[in-house]
Amino acid sequence: MRSIELFAGAGGLGIGLHEAGFHPVSVIEWDRYCCDTIRENSERGIGAVAGWDLTEGDVRSVDFRPFEDSLDLVSGGPPCQPFSVGGRHRSYNDARDMFPEAIRAVRQTRPKVFVFENVKGLTRTTFRNYFEYIRLQLEHPDIHSHVDETWADHLSRLERHHTSGVRKDLHYRVVTRVLNAADYGVPQRRERVLFVGFRDDLDIEWAFPQGTHSVDALLWDQTRGDYWDRHRVSAKDRVLGPRMRERANRLVEKPQGLAWRTVRDSIHDLPDAEHDPDAAARVPNHRFQPGARSYPGHTGSPLDETAKTLKAGVHGVPGGENMLLRPDGAVRYFTVRESARLQTFPDEFRFHGSWSETMRQLGNAVPVQLARTVGESVARHLESAA
Incomplete structure (x- = not known):
């Protein structure tokens, strides 16, 4: 057509x-x-x-x-x-x-x-x-x-x-x-x-x-299903925020449909760009970007939740929504490839420009x-x- x-x-x-x-x-x-x-x-x-x-x-x-x-x-x-x-x-x-x-x-x-x-x-x-x-x-x-x-x-x-x-x-x-x-x-x-x-x-x-997907189905999977075992997450790293846990506790039967996909679901098979830069360099648009920091009202997307909305700032991205929040509380910026995964672009699709410019393209997509x-x-x- x-x-x-x-x-x-x-x-x-x-x-x-x-x-x-x-x-x-x-x-x-x-x-x-x-x-x-x-x-x-x-x-x-x-x-x-x-x-x-x-x-x-x-x-x-x-x-x-x-x-x-x-x-x-x-x-x-x-x-x-x-x-x-x-x-x-x-x-x-x-x-x-x-x-x-x-x-x-x-x-x-x-x-x-x-x-x-x-x-x-x-x-x-x-x-x-x-x-x-x-x-x-x-x-x-x-x-x-x-x-x-x-x-x-x-x-x-x-x-x-x-x-x-x-x-x-x-x-x-x-x-x-x-x-x-x-x-x-x-x-x-x-x-x-x-x-x-x-x-x-x-x-x-x-x-x-x-x-086709819901947050309740995700919470059921994380509290009564095999989400953590599927991702081989140790007990100490199984972090679920208090509001999410409270909602999960109110579920009395398994929700219909599929679970919301989390950040971990999306990027788990990518090498860690911060701690394994050599392996990350073999993946297009997958380079660690330093400088991320967190402060009140400016926090990242928890690894085991669905990501916040990626943003496109006028002078680059402001930070919070475009950061990954690890279970230990550390934050880092998403790489361009990780952001492309969150926007469901195919892996073979490459983005042209600097990190801030490509993040602007992704934030508007x-x-x-x-x-x-x-x-x-x-x-x-x-x-x-x-």
Whole structure:
């Protein structure tokens, strides 16, 4: 199935959707380091990105009309800084808000379906009206704003059109949901809001796939199952925080489904980059980064829990969320390869740039596994409607 990937970043969303059966005929990204990462892996013949037609540049200069009525999917992650908890919360007053360009791509190409993602912060009460504005524009992409029309006036016009019952224009059935990647087998508590819209004429009914993993299943495995024995962890290193242990004690029967994956589950077979640098040097992007320290409110991810959300700082990463907390209380930074594991990138995929730059790419990425899960569900419904 043919697709276009906008705001590709280092490729997390695009790789997952590719593995689900969508093959991009055009990939657009403006950041040169992300483009270098994609190009390097494409040139190395890495299957997920091999042959990607990459455009390094501003999406605002791209004319999408040549792809009209020829695409199954338009996807991407419009820059999220305007809505990030760590950002300045300017939303529609922020020049980095690229949702208007995502909507223009939908309007000009008329794909069968689109998948867009963004940070959970977009759903905050502060941005609620703008969130609704985005959703209505995606439902009715032909009802675009007039010259000098404010977004609030455009929203009112969209609301009137939406409630009129008229559906002669291009129309999509849009659903949105905040998904926690940990619920889908990603070893990281990472929440993203997704917009999925099917073109109305396809008459497709769709819902987000249900989660397959849970924290309760993990706690059961750690207190009544073979988690520790499976990982050959000695009794003194079997550390479970008081809040987690209290929750585990409340479980009366084994939960359904699979366990949330922990940091240890994800990286246990990698050599220790701090204590065995020679072995670590044989693994791409697996180099120890010194300087990690912990202080109140700035702690790492415990080895035997699902990782905290990886972050992308403006001037490198701030530290806490991107650190590993060992059972003895020591902390160190995750290596790039370990972070890629937490984002479920394939091991053969390499990242271009310094540690801080590659961590920025990873901190902005969509977990590949989450993208693949959603993409597979979307693809099945498209195929059934063909």
